[in-house]
Amino acid sequence: MQNAQGSPLCTLHSELFIYMVRSLRQRHCVMMIALAVTLPAAFAAGIATRREVPTYRAGAPGPAVGARNRSELWTRNDLFEKRTIRTRLERIGAGAGQLAVELVSTDQIVRPDVLVYWVPGERKLQDSLPDDAFLLGNFEQSIPGPLSLPEAAAKQTGVLVLYSLADHEIEAVSKPFGAMK
Amino acid sequence: MGVEYRAVQWNRQKRVYDFVLVGGVAAYLLAFGILTKALFPYVTDEIMLMRAFGTAGFILLHVILCIGPLCRLNRKFLPLLYNRRHAGVTMCLLSFIHATLVVLTYHAGGDTNPILGIFVSTPVTGPFAGVPFQPFGFFALVILVLMAATSHDFWLANLTAPVWKALHMLVYVAYGLLVLHVTFGVLQSEISAVYALSVGLGLVTVLGFHLTAGLREIPADREVRQKGATPAAAAEFVEVCSVNEIPEQRARIVCLSGERVAIFKYDGKISAVSNVCQHQNGPLGEGKILDGCITCPWHGYQYLPETGSSPPPFVEKVPTFNVRVLNGRVWVHPKPNPPGVRAEPAVILDNELVAAI
Numbered sequence: 001m002q003n004a005q006g007s008p009l010c011t012l013h014s015e016l017f018i019y020m021v022r023s024l025r026q027r028h029c030v031m032m033i034a035l036a037v038t039l040p041a042a043f044a045a046g047i048a049t050r051r052e053v054p055t056y057r058a059g060a061p062g063p064a065v066g067a068r069n070r071s072e073l074w075t076r077n078d079l080f081e082k083r084t085i086r087t088r089l090e091r092i093g094a095g096a097g098q099l100a101v102e103l104v105s106t107d108q109i110v111r112p113d114v115l116v117y118w119v120p121g122e123r124k125l126q127d128s129l130p131d132d133a134f135l136l137g138n139f140e141q142s143i144p145g146p147l148s149l150p151e152a153a154a155k156q157t158g159v160l161v162l163y164s165l166a167d168h169e170i171e172a173v174s175k176p177f178g179a180m181k
Numbered sequence: 182m183g184v185e186y187r188a189v190q191w192n193r194q195k196r197v198y199d200f201v202l203v204g205g206v207a208a209y210l211l212a213f214g215i216l217t218k219a220l221f222p223y224v225t226d227e228i229m230l231m232r233a234f235g236t237a238g239f240i241l242l243h244v245i246l247c248i249g250p251l252c253r254l255n256r257k258f259l260p261l262l263y264n265r266r267h268a269g270v271t272m273c274l275l276s277f278i279h280a281t282l283v284v285l286t287y288h289a290g291g292d293t294n295p296i297l298g299i300f301v302s303t304p305v306t307g308p309f310a311g312v313p314f315q316p317f318g319f320f321a322l323v324i325l326v327l328m329a330a331t332s333h334d335f336w337l338a339n340l341t342a343p344v345w346k347a348l349h350m351l352v353y354v355a356y357g358l359l360v361l362h363v364t365f366g367v368l369q370s371e372i373s374a375v376y377a378l379s380v381g382l383g384l385v386t387v388l389g390f391h392l393t394a395g396l397r398e399i400p401a402d403r404e405v406r407q408k409g410a411t412p413a414a415a416a417e418f419v420e421v422c423s424v425n426e427i428p429e430q431r432a433r434i435v436c437l438s439g440e441r442v443a444i445f446k447y448d449g450k451i452s453a454v455s456n457v458c459q460h461q462n463g464p465l466g467e468g469k470i471l472d473g474c475i476t477c478p479w480h481g482y483q484y485l486p487e488t489g490s491s492p493p494p495f496v497e498k499v500p501t502f503n504v505r506v507l508n509g510r511v512w513v514h515p516k517p518n519p520p521g522v523r524a525e526p527a528v529i530l531d532n533e534l535v536a537a538i
Contacts, residue, residue, distance in 0.1 A: 021342075021343060021346070021440070021457050022402060022436075022439055022440055024343055024346055024347060024350070025398070025402070027347070027350065028350060028395075029395050031353050031354075032353070032388070032392060032395060033392075035353060035356070035357055036391075036392060039357055039360050039384060039388070040385075042360070042361055042364065043360060043364050043380070046312075046364035046365050046368065046369075047377050047381075050368065050369045050372065051369070112290045113290075143223060166290040166291055167290075
């Protein structure tokens, strides 16, 4: 750094370090310019490339809340042996429609991240989910709603499985059931 | 140290500032909770709390970042600067609560170490969408905690203001990381245009204020050069301005030898000191003479214009500069005197400007 006459700044430079802040201002300026270039670009890229959020469509796992033309096929309280869960099978939509199941538990199931699966056939499940288990959706105890079953459920029997995703454990398995009980 | 030579501890202004700060945050959290319950009843309590604290911290960070440039653009915002560190610590606390809720909700129930879970739980599934956003938030929080931990004047005094300020300039890195955290996190699933526009507006506001204020600062850093022949009486001194260009009891700021110098006019005299307050490097030249002392506009630290020393019992000192006045023009020697060394002020007598020694 030079003074106005072009000679080196006074020998007090090092002592006056705490009063030298122009370099900080310059660094601040560089940082702001860098942010002004990179952040809007990253933000725009993040917004422009975000994927479509999946919404409900027929045949896809998830709640069928809001579906019209719901008609009850049957309701059972004994489908699960170890748990008192009222199970209601519904047909949703016009014509043959699609099957949906609604589970209302009278017991409080204290397990993290409980999911509902439908497994085709009459197999006996113990520790793990089979590869062909079909995810229906979250097991909502506070606001239960209908969960869409796959098309295969209309043609063959299967079981419902409550599975804790966090614990990686099966919480309950239903008796086999079909569209006609 | 304050205007009345009192140390800046708890005073009315700080209490009011903190009351407004804490009250504002509490009101926001309450309003967020009520609106969430009314508009999105299916949102669980932990998600609601997570988002309430996260958004509160993010909004407060925007406010904090805007205070600095706003004060450069308009002095009326200076009261907001006074206790900005408390706002920063509050923002860090809000962010910490948000992070704790996230870790407890999403990472504490599995077999993986919860902190490790932050880095391995978000799959990378696309060029942009699917970017693991949680590490951005983690590293931003590390910076914010570091800043909050060193925010006390103890660290300011021991690290020295330039080092402390350089450290706290990391807040811009933290801000950048948080914008990425929000963009590649919640904005990937919350596709309403309102949320994206809000974040975009915040980004434009912060950057816009900083760039505008920065542009206004450029002229102040232009070095004052020696003009033409040097008068014998002002040998080696640099002509900086006219006496009439300095407002009474206030200063004109010029750039000499690479740093800003504040030239004050008061009681018929002219004195020059470093523009940099020893406390937090505030701009002394934007303050004014109160009770015979130069008073920093940021926190009220005071210095005697002739010596650059704080009045007893305080010990802060800033460098002084030798000053002369010739034919109504102010000349300043670019070589600073050591902090606290007396430099005789130039005296103005009967409309004639006479140099004092």
